[in-house]
Amino acid sequence: MTDVLRRGRASLAFGFFAQGVAFALLVTRIPAIQDRYGVSDALLPVFLAAVPILAGVGSVATERLVRRVRPSRVLRWSQPVVLLSLLGAGAGDRMVVLAVALSVFGLAVGALDASMNMLGVSLQRAYGRSIMLGFHAAYSLGGILGASLAWVGAHWDLALWVSYLPVVVLLLPAALVGSRWYVDGDRSGAARAAGPGGGGAGVGFKLLLPLCLVMTFAYIGDSTVSNWSAKYLQDVLGSSEQLATVPYNVYMVTTLVGRAVGDFGVRRFGAVAVVRSGAVVAAVGFAVVAGAPGAWVGMLGFTLLGLGLCVLVPQTFAAAGRLATEKYGPGASDAAVARLNVFNYVGFLIGSPLVGALGDAWSYRGAMLVPMVLVLVTVVYARSFENQPDRYGGGHERPRTADVGRGSNGL
Secondary structure (H helix, E strand, O other): OHHHHHHHHHHHHHHHHHHHHHHHHHHOOHHHHHHHHOOOOOOHHHHHHHHHHHHHHHHHHHHHHOOOOOHHHHHHHHHHHHHHHHHHHHHOOOHHHHHHHHHHHHHHHHHHHHHHHHHHHHHHHHHOOOOHHHHHHHHHHHHHHHHHHHHHHHHOOOOHHHHHHHHHHHHHHHHHHHHHHOOOOOOOOHHHHHOHHHOOOOOOHHHHHHHHHHHHHHHHHHHHHHHHHHHHHHHHOOOOOOHHHHHHHHHHHHHHHHHHHHHHHHHHHOHHHHHHHHHHHHHHHHHHHHHOOOHHHHHHHHHHHHHHHOOHHHHHHHHHHHHHHHHHOOOHHHHHHHHHHHHHHHHHHHHHHHHHHHHHHOOHHHHHHHHHHHHHHHHHOHHHHOOOHHHHOOOOOOOOHHHOOOOOOOO
């Protein structure tokens, strides 16, 4: 069984990595996509908003689908659809082709995000210790590679399909082969999680509300960095255009570093301490950005944001799975993860317009204080992360200090 878990962990990590590459290749080449299809500045926000909205629909559909089909199968077939729709977005020449490609991409991404986090939560429960942050570290690594490949394509003025085709040719068959070793969790309790008559009311919103808020606020912070860091550094802190591209790269690298070591922190200190620390560090990062006298201090703030925000989302998924499992049984965690995943996209949709509106109406320095306050709310809800299965083996009793961090052998 240990070998099965090892292979399942490695194959799922590759799935996270491939998704990071694909998503980065799309979002970092948005200007090139806009030019290729002649999308106006007025119409572009509609296309950009459609992707997370449809991803939310895909996540909700996945919650219902996994009552009949194992999450591993959903992940196995949604990942190729994501990659092929990415290629379609780069290869078309008419607006309708772009609309269809992005629609398919959004729906498939919702199914992909939900199912791979379902598998991650169930694998963590099987391991009996924290491994969830490692999966998201693989996603961050994929995002860095995807952004780097996008830079190469833009630097050499390559057509979009020329940039995308080699990636799809390499990742698609590798993902399909790796999917043979995905490991599904215990499905007992799934019927109770679906509620009477299978209506899906079993895993109540009230149970997940604190975690939904944490997820939303974390992605408001993340989207603030991804959408406004360059503009903020250049327009507010007076940096050069070239230097303004650095903060997001620094943010991505520190996110990777934080997630790579985060599981060790959870095993040693517990999820509550790690989440609280992450929220406080992120809040300090926003405060530094808001008060920075110059570009270099601003970049220090964005560095802190990467180290702080990176732990919140993986631990929120893990906590949702734990809460649902304790109440309904292991199979209920899939429904909880799918519902929580929707608030990933809610935060993404709210964050950028919120900061932009506040920046225009008030000031961009002041606007940075809003996600700072929101991310501090996580400290209030940190107790929702207590007694996670990665520390306590899925039980309800707090172990002795000497038992903390013990689990099955693995990677």
